[in-house]
Amino acid sequence: MQAATVIEFPVMDRARFTDLIRGHHRGLVAYATALVKSEAAARDLVQDSCVAAWQSLSKFDVSRDFGTWMRGIVRNKWREYCRKHSREVALDEETLSRLEEPYERSPDDSALFARLAECRGKLPEPMADAIRVTYDEGRTSDEAAEVLSTTATALRKRLERARDALRRCMSAHS
Secondary structure, rough: OOOOOOOOOOOHHHHHHHHHHHHHHHHHHHHHHHHHOOOOHHHHHHHHHHHHHHHHHHHHOOOOOOHHHHHHHHHHHHHHHHHOOOOOOOOOOOHHHHHHHOOOOHHHHHHHHHHHHHHHHOOHHHHHHHHHHHHOOOOOOOHHHHHHHOOHHHHHHHHHHHHHHHHHHHOOOO
């Protein structure tokens, strides 16, 4: 009895894989777009598929068609996508507008903001500066801490105290 012959396929290197992906990318995006009906989601699916393909490249039989293998991976990623997004419900513009109505500004908002400005004016300078630099200027806590020559931890504590003081002040006016 003869021993079974094992056929060893050449190992695919990164450059060869990259070339194959480039050659199939447009077709994979078109295929994924047909599945998800969104080019952005399709591009994400293809990207995830390329990562998955690279990670499981040792399972690819080089005697088979690479495009067919990749479309199979895209199809599997699409199934994962469907499972993850099965609870999402698309809303039309009318429904979205009705959901947003309670959040639209009312005439009372001007009085509310005036009270907030009055309460901010009562804050001690370090707390007021922390609020200004972080919220008004939109800086991260690290950036704001640097501007205020303090540590990020100290800044976060100042902000916590400032928010508490503002809450108490606003509640007193209610």
